[in-house]
Amino acid sequence: xxxxxxxxxxxxxxxxxxxxxxxxxxxxxxxxxxxxxxxxxxxxxxxxxxxxxxxxxxxxxxxxxxxxxxxxxxxxxxxxxxxxxxxxxxxxxxxxxxxxxxxxxxxxxxxxxxxxxxxxxxxxxxxxxxxxxxxxxxxxxxxxxxxxxxxxxxxxxxxxxxxxxxxxxxxxxxxxxxxxxxxxxxxxxxxxxxxxxxxxxxxxxxxxxxxxxxxxxxxxxxxxxxxxxxxxxxxxxxxxxxxxxxxxxxxxxxxxxxxxxxxxxxxxxxxxxxxxxxxxxxxxxxxxxxxxxxxxxxxxxxxxxxxxxxxxxxxxxxxxxxxxxxxxxxxxxxxx
Numbered sequence: 001x002x003x004x005x006x007x008x009x010x011x012x013x014x015x016x017x018x019x020x021x022x023x024x025x026x027x028x029x030x031x032x033x034x035x036x037x038x039x040x041x042x043x044x045x046x047x048x049x050x051x052x053x054x055x056x057x058x059x060x061x062x063x064x065x066x067x068x069x070x071x072x073x074x075x076x077x078x079x080x081x082x083x084x085x086x087x088x089x090x091x092x093x094x095x096x097x098x099x100x101x102x103x104x105x106x107x108x109x110x111x112x113x114x115x116x117x118x119x120x121x122x123x124x125x126x127x128x129x130x131x132x133x134x135x136x137x138x139x140x141x142x143x144x145x146x147x148x149x150x151x152x153x154x155x156x157x158x159x160x161x162x163x164x165x166x167x168x169x170x171x172x173x174x175x176x177x178x179x180x181x182x183x184x185x186x187x188x189x190x191x192x193x194x195x196x197x198x199x200x201x202x203x204x205x206x207x208x209x210x211x212x213x214x215x216x217x218x219x220x221x222x223x224x225x226x227x228x229x230x231x232x233x234x235x236x237x238x239x240x241x242x243x244x245x246x247x248x249x250x251x252x253x254x255x256x257x258x259x260x261x262x263x264x265x266x267x268x269x270x271x272x273x274x275x276x277x278x279x280x281x282x283x284x285x286x287x288x289x290x291x292x293x294x295x296x297x298x299x300x301x302x303x304x305x306x307x308x309x310x311x312x313x314x315x316x317x318x319x320x321x322x323x324x325x326x327x328x329x330x331x332x333x334x335x336x
Contacts, residue, residue: 034069035260037252040084040096042076048220048282049097049244050074052151052275056246059267067260088249089144095248099153102245103320108139109245110321111329113183115308118241119301121152121276123336128272130332135325145247149268152279155238159222160214161207164297165235168192168307177203177215184216186316187239191307204230216240219286228293236287237299239308 043049050072057070078084078093081101087093103110111117111132118124127133128150140147158165160174172192178184180197188195196212206212207230214231216239222228246268253261287296311317312326 034066035256036069036071036094038071038073038078038094040073040076040078040081040093041098042081043074045074047074048152048154048278051278052244052271053097055274056267056271059271060263063267064260064263067263085145085247088247089251091249091251093249094252095246097151097244097246099242099244102247105143105145106136106139107320107322108136108325110183110317111136111325112242113181113240113320114317114326114329115187115239115311116301116305117329117333118155119238121241121280123333124241124243125273125276126336127329127332132325132329132332135328139325140247144250146250146253147245147247148265149246149272150243151246151272152275153242153244154218154220154279154283155236156216156240156242157219157222158214158216158235158237158239159227159231159233159294160235161230161232162213164233164295165237165299166297167300167303174214175212177206177212182316183320184240186314187308187311188216190311190314191304200225203227207231219283219290222294223286223290228290231294234287234290234294234296235299236296237304238301239304 039053041047041049041053053070053072057068057072060068060070079087081096081098082104084093084096085098085101085105088096103113118127133150137147158171158176160176162174163170165171168191171188174193175196176188176193177198178188178195179200185195185197198206198212203212203215204225204227207215207227214233215227216237217227219234219236222231222234228234248264253264256264290296312330318326
């Protein structure tokens with residue numbers, strides 16, 4: 001026995017109204033003015049990430065007055081970095097300024113784990129604008145998110161309480177705290193140190209008690225966490241550079257009119273150089289502050305690059321990044 005569905009009768013006026021509503025529901029510019037953009041970040045208010053996002057909001061307002069209403073959610077108030085990134089593709093979140101968690105969604109972003117790949121921010125800018133940068137961006141395809149820009153996060157440096165680190169052999173035998181990262185552990189062990197993964201909350205006491213000799217982090221961490229109280233030397237090793245990734249969810253972007261999307265992309269990408277300049281100035285300021293507490297030195301960057309080169313063929317790195325991404329990146333950087 002079949003059941004026939006009853007077709008309701010509509011007046012011409014009702015049909016026109018229904019058609020108009022359907023068109024509005026599928027139109028790309030389904031937003032009323034202003035367009036609300038919720039951006040997540042796990043760092044607190046007052047951090048460099050907060051400064052960057054506030055600048056982004058101001059630039060959007062200058063470029064398109066009243067069109068965008070940017071709401072910043074600092075300190076992970078919308079969820080963990082991983083949860084928010086997953087939510088971008090599901091349409092439950094709009095955008096995130098994210099860092100290391102991005103590697104779980106786009107393995108090519110792990111290229112930044114390669115040690116001594118970039119000596120300065122000019123090298124990073126060259127990478128971003130190159131074929132390798134394009135390849136990294138393509139790695140977001142199918143993730144439900146799109147990379148609008150890569151902004152600064154900073155270089156990592158080494159502090160310790162034994163001696164200045166100038167050449168690779170100066171690391172021999174030093175117990176250096178690392179995050180719980182296979183790549184970072186492999187790097188320091190290959191360079192002769194004894195890598196010691198440890199939660200950051202335990203670092204100060206471990207240094208104070210002599211459980212470890214040193215640690216590696218951006219210089220501003222050594223200042224804000226007062227690690228200079230239990231360290232004697234800071235070596236500007238720049239062994240790892242990490243960016244922050246401004247990513248937007250595809251469901252959110254698909255609702256934008258072309259002209260609104262163009263403004264977002266243009267402003268986000270124009271911000272990159274500004275964040276790099278900001279980062280250079282911040283580094284100078286922090287190091288100047290730390291000079292009253294620590295002996296600061298430069299390293300032999302070329303010697304460290306050569307010592308770290310075998311790691312570029314190590315399965316720990318190749319399996320995580322992809323051989324094609326590594327090869328393209330090296331071609332780009334060697335041609336610089």
